Amino acid sequence: MTLQFFVRSPTHQTLTVTLEPTQSLTLRHLKSSLFPNLRSVSSFYFALNGKPLSDSTLLPNSQITHLSTLFLLPRISGGGGDGGATGAESRDCYLKMYADKKPDKIDPNEKRLGKWLNCALSYEPLREPCVIDKLGNIFNKEALVEALLGKKLPKEFRHIRGLKDMINIKLSMIPGKESEAADGATFQCPITGLEFNGKYKFFALRNCGHVVSAKALKEVKSSTCLVCHKEFVESDKMVINGSEEEVSALRERMEEEKVKAGKEKKKRGIDVVDGKKDCGKLEGNEKLENGKKSSNGGVKKFRAVDVAPANATKEVYASIFTSSKKSDFKETYSCRSLPLGRN
Known part of the structure; x- marks a missing residue:
C-alpha cells in the first residue's frame, strides 16, 4: 500500500x-x-x-x-535561559556550592583566588574601603558594617563586635585593573609589584594600614613603613589569609589582648560581665571608703569633718553642710537662719 x-x-x-x-x-x-x-x-x-x-x-x-x-x-542547543544563572554571582559563590557537592573535585587554585579576590563575608569582589579582622580575614568594609548593624554575622566572625575589631587597610591597585570586571588579581604590593592573589604572603601594618608583601619586608630591613615611613613594631604586622598555624597564633594574641583590656578596666573600678559594664560592682567584701577600697565589711558615710581644712574648727566647718545641733524649732526650707517661732 x-x-x-x-x-x-x-x-x-x-x-x-x-x-x-x-x-x-x-x-x-x-x-x-x-x-x-x-x-x-x-x-x-x-x-x-x-x-x-x-x-x-x-x-x-x-x-x-x-x-x-x-x-x-x-534543535536548541544548551546555553542558559533556564534561570540557573543570573550573571550576578561571584566566582567564590559557585566554588562554595560546588565544594559542598564534590569537595574532592574543587580546584585549589580557584579556591585560593576566591579567598584573595573576594570579601570573606559577602563573596563580592574586593573594593575599597577594605578592612581585616584580628585573624587576618579581609572584608569589604561596607558589607561588614551592614552585617554588624543587622546582627547577621556568621558564627565564624562573631569575634567582631564593633569598629574596634576592624583594622582599616590600604591596598595598592594594579594599573589598568580599576574595573571590577577585570579578571585575576586587582591589587599588588606597592614595593615589589607582586600580585595580591594568594601565591605570596602579605602583611597589613596596624599602625598605618598599608598592605605590603612579606618579600618587601624581608629584603628591605626597616622599622618604618616602606610606603608612608611611619614607625611600627613587630606586633603591628598582621598576616592576611594566613595558614592554620598563623591564624592560631593571631587568635591567641587576640585573646591575650582581651584579657589585658579586662584587667585595665578593673583597675579603673569597672568590671566587665558578659560584655556589659558594671560600674558599681566590687569583688569580695571590698567597699569604697572616701573613693578608696575598704575591706571592713561596710561603706563609711561621708563626714565633712573628716576632710576639714587645716586650722579649721570642725563644728563650724560641719555646720556649713548640715545642722550640727538638734533643735526643737522647725526651720524653713529656704533659710536656716529664720526658724519658725523665732522671728
Whole structure:
C-alpha cells in the first residue's frame, strides 16, 4: 500500500511525500533528500504529534500513518535561559556550592583566588574601603558594617563586635585593573609589584594600614613603613589569609589582648560581665571608703569633718553642710537662719 504523508518545514512550507511499498529509508535520508541546502542535517529533527523522532527511524513505520504530518524543527542547543544563572554571582559563590557537592573535585587554585579576590563575608569582589579582622580575614568594609548593624554575622566572625575589631587597610591597585570586571588579581604590593592573589604572603601594618608583601619586608630591613615611613613594631604586622598555624597564633594574641583590656578596666573600678559594664560592682567584701577600697565589711558615710581644712574648727566647718545641733524649732526650707517661732 502506498504511504503518503506531509512534511512541514521550518519556513512553514508543506511538502508531500509518497512512498511505494517497496521503498525503505530513514528519517535522516529523508531530511537530506528534501532539504539539500541545510547547513547541518543533525541540527534539525522530525516530530510527530509533539514527540521527537530519532533520525534512525525507518520508513514506512507504524507510528507514521497515512496522511499524517511530520514537523521539521531546529534543535536548541544548551546555553542558559533556564534561570540557573543570573550573571550576578561571584566566582567564590559557585566554588562554595560546588565544594559542598564534590569537595574532592574543587580546584585549589580557584579556591585560593576566591579567598584573595573576594570579601570573606559577602563573596563580592574586593573594593575599597577594605578592612581585616584580628585573624587576618579581609572584608569589604561596607558589607561588614551592614552585617554588624543587622546582627547577621556568621558564627565564624562573631569575634567582631564593633569598629574596634576592624583594622582599616590600604591596598595598592594594579594599573589598568580599576574595573571590577577585570579578571585575576586587582591589587599588588606597592614595593615589589607582586600580585595580591594568594601565591605570596602579605602583611597589613596596624599602625598605618598599608598592605605590603612579606618579600618587601624581608629584603628591605626597616622599622618604618616602606610606603608612608611611619614607625611600627613587630606586633603591628598582621598576616592576611594566613595558614592554620598563623591564624592560631593571631587568635591567641587576640585573646591575650582581651584579657589585658579586662584587667585595665578593673583597675579603673569597672568590671566587665558578659560584655556589659558594671560600674558599681566590687569583688569580695571590698567597699569604697572616701573613693578608696575598704575591706571592713561596710561603706563609711561621708563626714565633712573628716576632710576639714587645716586650722579649721570642725563644728563650724560641719555646720556649713548640715545642722550640727538638734533643735526643737522647725526651720524653713529656704533659710536656716529664720526658724519658725523665732522671728
